[in-house]
Amino acid sequence: MKDAADLRGLNDVRLSDRPLIICDVDEVALEFVAPFSAYLRSQGLELLPRSFRLTGNVVSLESGRETPAEEIRALLDSFFASQMDWQTPADEVAASLSALHDIANILFLTAMPVRHYDVRRALLDQHDLPFPLVATERAKGPLIAHLHGDRSHPLFFIDDLAPNLHSAKQYAPHATLVHFMANETFRALAPHAGDDVSSASNWREIEDIITGHVAANTANNSA
Ligand SMILES: [Mg+2]
CATH class of the missing domain: 3.40.50.1000 (HAD superfamily/HAD-like)
Structure with a gap:
Protein backbone atom coordinates (compact mmCIF):
# COMPACT_ATOMS: atom_id res chain seq x y z
CA MET A 1 0.00 0.00 0.00
CA PHE A 32 -14.18 17.83 17.44
CA VAL A 33 -17.74 18.02 18.81
CA ALA A 34 -17.25 21.18 20.91
CA PRO A 35 -15.42 23.18 18.19
CA PHE A 36 -17.74 21.93 15.42
CA SER A 37 -20.71 23.00 17.56
CA ALA A 38 -19.12 26.44 17.96
CA TYR A 39 -18.49 26.60 14.20
CA LEU A 40 -22.14 25.66 13.52
CA ARG A 41 -23.33 28.44 15.85
CA SER A 42 -21.21 30.91 13.85
CA GLN A 43 -23.28 29.75 10.84
CA GLY A 44 -26.63 30.18 12.63
CA LEU A 45 -26.95 26.46 13.37
CA GLU A 46 -26.93 24.23 16.43
CA LEU A 47 -25.89 20.60 17.12
CA LEU A 48 -28.42 18.94 19.43
CA PRO A 49 -27.17 15.94 21.48
CA ARG A 50 -30.28 13.87 20.73
CA SER A 51 -28.45 10.81 19.40
CA PHE A 52 -24.97 9.67 18.36
CA ARG A 53 -24.94 11.17 14.86
CA LEU A 54 -24.70 14.51 13.08
CA THR A 55 -27.41 13.90 10.46
CA GLY A 56 -30.80 14.90 11.84
CA ASN A 57 -29.27 16.69 14.85
CA VAL A 58 -28.06 19.92 13.19
CA VAL A 59 -30.84 22.50 13.19
CA SER A 60 -31.30 26.19 12.39
CA LEU A 61 -31.07 28.37 15.52
CA GLU A 62 -33.77 30.61 14.09
CA SER A 63 -36.32 28.18 12.64
CA GLY A 64 -35.39 24.79 14.11
CA ARG A 65 -35.24 23.38 10.53
CA GLU A 66 -33.10 20.26 10.20
CA THR A 67 -29.99 20.73 8.06
CA PRO A 68 -29.95 18.19 5.18
CA ALA A 69 -27.13 15.64 5.04
CA GLU A 70 -25.43 17.19 1.99
CA GLU A 71 -25.31 20.59 3.71
CA ILE A 72 -23.72 18.96 6.78
CA ARG A 73 -21.08 17.43 4.51
CA ALA A 74 -20.31 20.88 3.04
CA LEU A 75 -20.17 22.38 6.57
CA LEU A 76 -17.76 19.63 7.67
CA ASP A 77 -15.56 20.35 4.69
CA SER A 78 -15.39 24.10 5.42
CA PHE A 79 -14.82 23.33 9.11
CA PHE A 80 -11.85 21.08 8.28
CA ALA A 81 -10.48 23.76 5.94
CA SER A 82 -10.56 26.29 8.83
CA GLN A 83 -9.73 23.82 11.66
CA MET A 84 -6.75 25.96 12.75
CA ASP A 85 -9.24 28.56 14.01
CA TRP A 86 -11.45 26.10 15.87
MG1 LIG B 1 -12.68 10.28 15.56
Whole structure:
Protein backbone atom coordinates (compact mmCIF):
# COMPACT_ATOMS: atom_id res chain seq x y z
CA MET A 1 0.00 0.00 0.00
CA LYS A 2 1.30 3.46 -0.95
CA ASP A 3 0.11 7.07 -0.96
CA ALA A 4 -2.63 7.68 -3.53
CA ALA A 5 -5.23 10.30 -4.44
CA ASP A 6 -7.28 9.25 -1.39
CA LEU A 7 -4.42 8.32 0.97
CA ARG A 8 -1.62 10.53 2.26
CA GLY A 9 1.20 10.19 4.77
CA LEU A 10 1.82 6.47 4.49
CA ASN A 11 5.05 6.82 2.50
CA ASP A 12 6.67 8.83 5.33
CA VAL A 13 6.00 6.29 8.10
CA ARG A 14 9.15 4.75 9.64
CA LEU A 15 8.68 2.44 12.61
CA SER A 16 11.32 1.49 15.16
CA ASP A 17 11.55 -1.86 16.93
CA ARG A 18 8.91 -1.07 19.57
CA PRO A 19 5.14 -1.34 20.13
CA LEU A 20 2.86 0.68 17.83
CA ILE A 21 0.09 3.03 18.95
CA ILE A 22 -2.31 4.12 16.19
CA CYS A 23 -4.42 7.04 17.33
CA ASP A 24 -7.46 8.65 15.71
CA VAL A 25 -7.48 12.46 15.60
CA ASP A 26 -11.04 13.89 15.78
CA GLU A 27 -12.46 13.44 19.30
CA VAL A 28 -9.34 11.55 20.38
CA ALA A 29 -6.27 13.79 19.91
CA LEU A 30 -8.22 16.92 18.96
CA GLU A 31 -11.58 18.09 20.21
CA PHE A 32 -14.18 17.83 17.44
CA VAL A 33 -17.74 18.02 18.81
CA ALA A 34 -17.25 21.18 20.91
CA PRO A 35 -15.42 23.18 18.19
CA PHE A 36 -17.74 21.93 15.42
CA SER A 37 -20.71 23.00 17.56
CA ALA A 38 -19.12 26.44 17.96
CA TYR A 39 -18.49 26.60 14.20
CA LEU A 40 -22.14 25.66 13.52
CA ARG A 41 -23.33 28.44 15.85
CA SER A 42 -21.21 30.91 13.85
CA GLN A 43 -23.28 29.75 10.84
CA GLY A 44 -26.63 30.18 12.63
CA LEU A 45 -26.95 26.46 13.37
CA GLU A 46 -26.93 24.23 16.43
CA LEU A 47 -25.89 20.60 17.12
CA LEU A 48 -28.42 18.94 19.43
CA PRO A 49 -27.17 15.94 21.48
CA ARG A 50 -30.28 13.87 20.73
CA SER A 51 -28.45 10.81 19.40
CA PHE A 52 -24.97 9.67 18.36
CA ARG A 53 -24.94 11.17 14.86
CA LEU A 54 -24.70 14.51 13.08
CA THR A 55 -27.41 13.90 10.46
CA GLY A 56 -30.80 14.90 11.84
CA ASN A 57 -29.27 16.69 14.85
CA VAL A 58 -28.06 19.92 13.19
CA VAL A 59 -30.84 22.50 13.19
CA SER A 60 -31.30 26.19 12.39
CA LEU A 61 -31.07 28.37 15.52
CA GLU A 62 -33.77 30.61 14.09
CA SER A 63 -36.32 28.18 12.64
CA GLY A 64 -35.39 24.79 14.11
CA ARG A 65 -35.24 23.38 10.53
CA GLU A 66 -33.10 20.26 10.20
CA THR A 67 -29.99 20.73 8.06
CA PRO A 68 -29.95 18.19 5.18
CA ALA A 69 -27.13 15.64 5.04
CA GLU A 70 -25.43 17.19 1.99
CA GLU A 71 -25.31 20.59 3.71
CA ILE A 72 -23.72 18.96 6.78
CA ARG A 73 -21.08 17.43 4.51
CA ALA A 74 -20.31 20.88 3.04
CA LEU A 75 -20.17 22.38 6.57
CA LEU A 76 -17.76 19.63 7.67
CA ASP A 77 -15.56 20.35 4.69
CA SER A 78 -15.39 24.10 5.42
CA PHE A 79 -14.82 23.33 9.11
CA PHE A 80 -11.85 21.08 8.28
CA ALA A 81 -10.48 23.76 5.94
CA SER A 82 -10.56 26.29 8.83
CA GLN A 83 -9.73 23.82 11.66
CA MET A 84 -6.75 25.96 12.75
CA ASP A 85 -9.24 28.56 14.01
CA TRP A 86 -11.45 26.10 15.87
CA GLN A 87 -9.94 22.78 16.97
CA THR A 88 -7.96 22.39 20.20
CA PRO A 89 -6.19 19.37 21.73
CA ALA A 90 -7.97 16.97 24.06
CA ASP A 91 -6.98 17.43 27.73
CA GLU A 92 -3.54 15.96 28.54
CA VAL A 93 -3.05 14.40 25.09
CA ALA A 94 0.36 15.96 24.43
CA ALA A 95 1.72 14.96 27.86
CA SER A 96 0.37 11.39 27.56
CA LEU A 97 1.61 10.81 24.01
CA SER A 98 4.97 12.32 24.86
CA ALA A 99 5.28 9.83 27.78
CA LEU A 100 4.07 6.92 25.61
CA HIS A 101 6.57 7.86 22.89
CA ASP A 102 9.32 6.67 25.26
CA ILE A 103 8.05 3.09 24.87
CA ALA A 104 6.21 3.02 21.52
CA ASN A 105 5.89 4.30 17.97
CA ILE A 106 2.97 6.69 17.65
CA LEU A 107 0.98 7.32 14.48
CA PHE A 108 -2.13 9.41 13.82
CA LEU A 109 -4.73 7.89 11.49
CA THR A 110 -7.43 10.38 10.55
CA ALA A 111 -10.56 9.77 8.48
CA MET A 112 -10.43 13.14 6.76
CA PRO A 113 -10.23 14.11 3.07
CA VAL A 114 -6.55 14.35 2.11
CA ARG A 115 -6.99 17.92 0.79
CA HIS A 116 -6.97 19.12 4.42
CA TYR A 117 -3.76 17.23 5.26
CA ASP A 118 -1.40 20.22 5.45
CA VAL A 119 -3.60 22.31 7.73
CA ARG A 120 -4.12 19.34 10.08
CA ARG A 121 -0.37 18.65 10.12
CA ALA A 122 0.29 22.30 11.06
CA LEU A 123 -2.39 22.21 13.76
CA LEU A 124 -0.98 19.03 15.35
CA ASP A 125 2.56 20.47 15.26
CA GLN A 126 1.35 23.67 16.89
CA HIS A 127 0.07 21.65 19.84
CA ASP A 128 3.19 19.50 20.40
CA LEU A 129 1.74 16.49 18.59
CA PRO A 130 4.55 15.94 16.04
CA PHE A 131 3.82 12.26 15.32
CA PRO A 132 3.36 10.98 11.74
CA LEU A 133 -0.10 11.54 10.25
CA VAL A 134 -1.89 9.27 7.77
CA ALA A 135 -5.11 10.65 6.26
CA THR A 136 -7.70 8.68 4.30
CA GLU A 137 -11.43 8.05 4.20
CA ARG A 138 -10.80 4.35 3.47
CA ALA A 139 -11.69 1.74 6.10
CA LYS A 140 -9.16 1.83 8.94
CA GLY A 141 -8.76 -1.91 9.58
CA PRO A 142 -6.81 -2.84 6.42
CA LEU A 143 -4.50 0.16 6.93
CA ILE A 144 -3.85 -0.76 10.55
CA ALA A 145 -3.00 -4.33 9.53
CA HIS A 146 -0.73 -3.00 6.77
CA LEU A 147 1.05 -0.55 9.10
CA HIS A 148 1.73 -3.19 11.72
CA GLY A 149 2.71 -5.79 9.12
CA ASP A 150 4.18 -8.95 10.63
CA ARG A 151 5.77 -7.21 13.61
CA SER A 152 5.49 -9.14 16.88
CA HIS A 153 5.28 -6.03 19.10
CA PRO A 154 2.01 -5.04 20.79
CA LEU A 155 -0.39 -2.99 18.67
CA PHE A 156 -2.84 -0.43 20.08
CA PHE A 157 -5.64 1.42 18.31
CA ILE A 158 -7.61 4.28 19.89
CA ASP A 159 -10.80 5.65 18.27
CA ASP A 160 -14.13 7.20 19.22
CA LEU A 161 -16.22 5.34 16.64
CA ALA A 162 -17.27 1.71 17.11
CA PRO A 163 -17.20 0.89 13.34
CA ASN A 164 -13.51 1.88 13.19
CA LEU A 165 -12.70 -0.27 16.25
CA HIS A 166 -14.60 -3.19 14.69
CA SER A 167 -12.72 -2.72 11.40
CA ALA A 168 -9.43 -2.88 13.35
CA LYS A 169 -10.62 -6.01 15.16
CA GLN A 170 -11.47 -7.69 11.88
CA TYR A 171 -8.14 -7.02 10.16
CA ALA A 172 -5.78 -6.91 13.16
CA PRO A 173 -7.37 -9.29 15.71
CA HIS A 174 -4.32 -9.14 17.99
CA ALA A 175 -4.64 -5.37 18.49
CA THR A 176 -5.59 -3.91 21.86
CA LEU A 177 -8.55 -1.62 21.16
CA VAL A 178 -9.35 1.45 23.22
CA HIS A 179 -12.56 3.44 22.94
CA PHE A 180 -12.18 7.10 23.88
CA MET A 181 -14.25 10.17 23.09
CA ALA A 182 -13.16 13.52 24.48
CA ASN A 183 -16.69 14.96 24.52
CA GLU A 184 -18.51 13.69 27.62
CA THR A 185 -22.02 14.44 26.35
CA PHE A 186 -21.62 12.44 23.15
CA ARG A 187 -19.50 9.77 24.88
CA ALA A 188 -22.58 9.01 27.00
CA LEU A 189 -24.63 8.58 23.78
CA ALA A 190 -22.03 6.42 22.00
CA PRO A 191 -22.99 2.82 21.25
CA HIS A 192 -21.09 0.28 23.34
CA ALA A 193 -18.02 -0.73 21.32
CA GLY A 194 -17.97 -4.34 22.55
CA ASP A 195 -16.67 -6.40 25.45
CA ASP A 196 -13.24 -6.83 23.84
CA VAL A 197 -12.70 -3.05 23.66
CA SER A 198 -11.20 -1.16 26.61
CA SER A 199 -12.93 2.06 27.48
CA ALA A 200 -11.18 5.21 28.69
CA SER A 201 -12.62 8.50 29.88
CA ASN A 202 -9.41 10.57 29.70
CA TRP A 203 -5.86 10.42 28.35
CA ARG A 204 -4.29 9.35 31.67
CA GLU A 205 -6.50 6.25 31.57
CA ILE A 206 -5.41 5.52 27.99
CA GLU A 207 -1.80 5.87 29.10
CA ASP A 208 -2.37 3.41 31.98
CA ILE A 209 -4.06 0.84 29.70
CA ILE A 210 -1.18 0.95 27.21
CA THR A 211 1.70 0.96 29.71
CA GLY A 212 -0.01 -1.91 31.59
CA HIS A 213 -0.24 -4.02 28.41
CA VAL A 214 3.34 -3.25 27.38
CA ALA A 215 4.67 -4.13 30.83
CA ALA A 216 2.69 -7.42 30.90
CA ASN A 217 3.93 -8.29 27.39
CA THR A 218 7.54 -7.58 28.36
CA ALA A 219 7.17 -9.73 31.50
CA ASN A 220 5.66 -12.60 29.45
CA ASN A 221 8.43 -12.45 26.89
CA SER A 222 11.19 -12.50 29.49
CA ALA A 223 9.54 -15.20 31.65
MG1 LIG B 1 -12.68 10.28 15.56
